Amino acid sequence: MLGKSYIYGASGPNSFDCSGFTMYVYQKHGVNLPHNAAAQFSYGVKVARGDLVAGDLVFFGYYGSAGINHVGIYTGEGKFIHSSTKQGVIITALDSAYYASNYKGAVRVLR
Numbered sequence: 850m851l852g853k854s855y856i857y858g859a860s861g862p863n864s865f866d867c868s869g870f871t872m873y874v875y876q877k878h879g880v881n882l883p884h885n886a887a888a889q890f891s892y893g894v895k896v897a898r899g900d901l902v903a904g905d906l907v908f909f910g911y912y913g914s915a916g917i918n919h920v921g922i923y924t925g926e927g928k929f930i931h932s933s934t935k936q937g938v939i940i941t942a943l944d945s946a947y948y949a950s951n952y953k954g955a956v957r958v959l960r
Contacts, residue, residue, distance in 0.1 A: 850865075850870075850874075850930075850938050851930075851938050851939065851940070852937055852938060852939075853865055853932070853937050853938045854937045855932050855933060855934050855935070855936070855937045855938075860872055860873050860884055861873040864937075865932040865937075865938060866932055867886055867919050867920050867921065867931055867932045867933075868882075868883070868884050868885050868886045868888075868889060868920055869884055869932070870921075870922075870930075870931065870932040870938060871886075871889060871906060871920050871921070871922055871931075872884050872889075874922060875958065880958055882958070886908060886917050886918060886919055886920040887916060887917040887918075889906055889908075889920055889956070890906075890908050890917045890920075890953075890954065890956060892906075892956060892958050893906070893956040893957050893958035893959055894956065894957050894959065895954060895955070895956060896954075896955040896956060896957045897955075898943075898952070898955065901923045901955055902923070902925070902957070903923060903924055903925040904922060904923065904957075904958075905922070905923040905955045905956065905957050905958075906920055906921070906922060906923070906955060906956045906957075906958060907920070907921050907922070907923050907929050907943065907952070907954075907955045908920050908952075908953045908954050908955065908956070909921075909948055909951045909952055909953055910951045910953050911951065912951065913950075913951065917953055919931070919951075921941070923943075923955065924940060927942055927943050927944060928940050928941065928942050928943065929941060929943060929948075
């Protein structure tokens with residue numbers, strides 16, 4: 850899915866927005882998530898950043914906003930996969946400047 854384009858409101862399989870991407874991936878594993886990053890934050894159990902495992906959802910705000918505006922899936926080794934507005938589906942380091950400063954939390958979705 851790497852390189853698939855970003856389109857607001859899209860949920861695959863050829864284009865995604867951020868929550869559409871996480872919804873699509875989880876749906877492939879039998880878990881239904883809403884198509885909204887803030888709503889996805891209420892699913893599952895909150896996880897400390899130091900306790901992340903592959904598959905956890907990671908959440909971000911935009912430029913210091915208080916709310917949840919972006920979501921991705923932790924892949925391990927300090928990285929996450931997500932649908933970026935400018936680059937589509939990419940893998941990014943959690944400690945990259947923008948995402949580190951806008952990190953809001955993580956959730957482990959349980960079946």
